[in-house]
Amino acid sequence: MRGLTVHQxxxxxxAADLKPVENRTRATRHRGEIAIHAGKRWDEAGAWDWRIMGAAKSEEPLEPDERFVFGAIIAVAELVDVTRAGPSPWAEPGQVHWLLANVRPIGTPVPCRGWQNIWDVPPDVEAAVRAQLGRAA
Structure with missing residues (x-):
């Protein structure tokens, strides 16, 4: 299983299946299953983003609270395409848009160290994630 670290x-x-596009500066050849890893950093720009505030049904910028897990895999999704012409309000101009589908949140986040770019999920972490998804590794 491959992983992708994304800041909160x-x-x-x-993970809440509200943001179907991950904006990156680089493309990837990977398609298929990808673990969504919540990084350890809070992105203040994201807390003020109108799309995030709308998704959270908040009129105020978000603050880190119990909704936000850090340093763990929190979902598994399918990376279905990578394009520069993302068909979504989540697609940032000038970025490469990684289109996500079939998002499955993990009931109990699985602690794990993240890395930049796409990375290989350690076998023990993958087993714990797959057990929650009801599938063998």
Whole structure:
């Protein structure tokens, strides 16, 4: 299983199946299953983003609270395409848009160290994630 680290609150929005696009500076050839890892950093720009505030049904910028997990895999999604012409309000101009589908949140986040770019999920972490998804590794 491959993993992708995303800062909060963006990772929360992906895991809640509210944000179907992850904006990156680079493309990837990977397609298929990808673990969504909530990084350890809070992105203040995301807390003020109108899309995040709308998804959270908040009129105020978000603050880190119990909704937001850090340093763990919180969902698994399908990376279905990578494009520069993202068909979504979540697609940022000038970025590469990684289109996500079939998001499955993990009931109990699985602690794990994240990395930049796409990375290989350690076997023990993958087993714990797959057990929650009801599938063998």
């Amino acid at each position: 609150p963006w990772a929360w929005a992906i």
